[in-house]
Amino acid sequence: MAESICRALRDGALEGEHAPALTIMDSLASPFGFDVFTHVLTQLSSNILAGKSQSGGLVLVAFTRSPSFYMRLLKMRGIDVASSRKWIQILDCYTDPLGWKDRLVDSGNNTPLSKEASTGVSLCKNIKDMAKLFSSIIELGKGLVGQGKVRFCVAIDTVNEILRHASISSVSGLISNLRSNDQVSSIFWLLHSDLHEDRVAAILGYMSSIVASIEPLNQSANGQICNLENLSLLGRNYWKGKLHVRFKRRNGRVRVMQEEFDVEQSVINFTSLSSGDELINRSLLPKVQFNLQLSEKEQNDRAKVVLPFEHQGNGKPIQIYDGRRSLEDSHNEETSVSTGILQTLENSSKGEIIYLRDSDDERPDSDEDPDDDLDI
């Protein structure tokens, strides 16, 4: 399913339609949005390099990690970074997003810091200016693919950083401008949903064709990371989670899918959810002194017990105790008991329930009303 997300982004936009957009949403209860983001980024990059995708290049707007981090990451995941200048451009909104460093250098107090090696990186020094941000993204993309019909992808590593400095309306303006630009093939961004009001997630959800939200496997009551009661459970499940994806088709049809993932060595692996459900059920069972579940052997043994009302299938007439057997049958009863014992000896794996009436004083069930002597 994570695959189908990547496929949708790879296939890009149709002529005269908005570019497909993906929101990756997480919260502190399961903060693996960045891992999903880098997964999508890697997949898309390898598709672009292999020439399989509609887009010919990728513009990465980096707010929370330095460009060199991304270069190292892509390199480690086996993406050809040597040719990066041809297919990836990074708009660096991380190093100096508000122009503080420039201000300090201008005032003469500080000397500029040694620049990181920066090929294919351009610096953005005022992230509050949406128009500037938009034009630099488009400019970088056009620098990659040229003015023609070739399109490019846009990746924004968190929207939260822009939202801290600009209103939601201007941010959604930026995103919708990018989506409707006819050179943008697809666009995806990461959002930490609990940092803002709920409406922010809703607005961005409306603007995207795919919403992938990351949820913890077991929702703890207050959603806190360090809920001590669940600590042992958390220790096992913290690096796992559920990816809940909503695909929105052009005609309005919505498809919802779920997948489980676990994060190991910063690499995210997706598995289908079924195996996870059992795990959840097991962990949700209350902890009690006695055993609520049967082992496999116990289950097999239980299946072998012949219940008194079942057809015993040994050729004899079926005897079902109806509580009304008369005294004459009592001698037959004894023999049937002894054969019953023999039977169990012959086939010791077979269980049997034997019932003997205690005495004849015991009243057989009858239609008589036991209370009819009471004058009610």
Next chain:
Amino acid sequence: MNQRASNLLDEALGLVDEGTNPWTLSGRVLLIEDCVETSATFLLHHLLKRALYTLSSNVVVFLALSQPFSHYDRVLRKLGCNLAAQKENNRLLFLDMLTSEFPDGGESGLVALYGKIEKVINGLIEENKKSITIIIDDLSLLEVAANGASNHVLDFLHYCHTLTSVFGCTLVALNHEDIYSSMEKPALILHLEYLADILMKTEPLATGLATDVHGQLTVLNKETWDGQGRSRNRIFNFHFRIKENGVEYFSPGSRA
């Protein structure tokens, strides 16, 4: 002078492996959250000591908003660490900000403060630039100094974060969790929790007061990837007891 005996805390922080890389915290952000019942300043003292003594080239930039230098000097002396000497050797750069107040919403003041840190780091000799630790005690007071403009404080922290990627600095910040308890979405602390690579929380015991146990500590060591494929991903929970010249850490239930 240097107690190398490993304890549960160092284990949780990944500071035990002293063979190849004795200071494994470079490039990472440590967030310490405490509450009024259990102060976590002892963790700051521990990290300050570890930062100064693990490698002789380590430099600490200490932003002190809550206590004067003499206080830290006294506490660290009990732990066997002479801060005054370290200060003279230029390995402890102590920024006394007890009375500082930033006018006009705080931005220009925070820019200047960042400039000061950057300048201090630029002034270091090349060898010392490799392992710098920035310690902030504490963030809530920084917010107060910035007239409550938590957004500017976050900007300031972002700029400090850029230092972690350029120089491989370690950033350690203390904050109080309970002062945000009435807010529905406290932006500062939530942002910080996303930013942090290691989150440490001190809380009183769930079962109430005990004479032998002063509180419990939860360490969430998030998996990070540092370019060499190193990763750690674990949650630790243990109890602590603060003594006159050190802190004891032990597994829950191992003490009466």
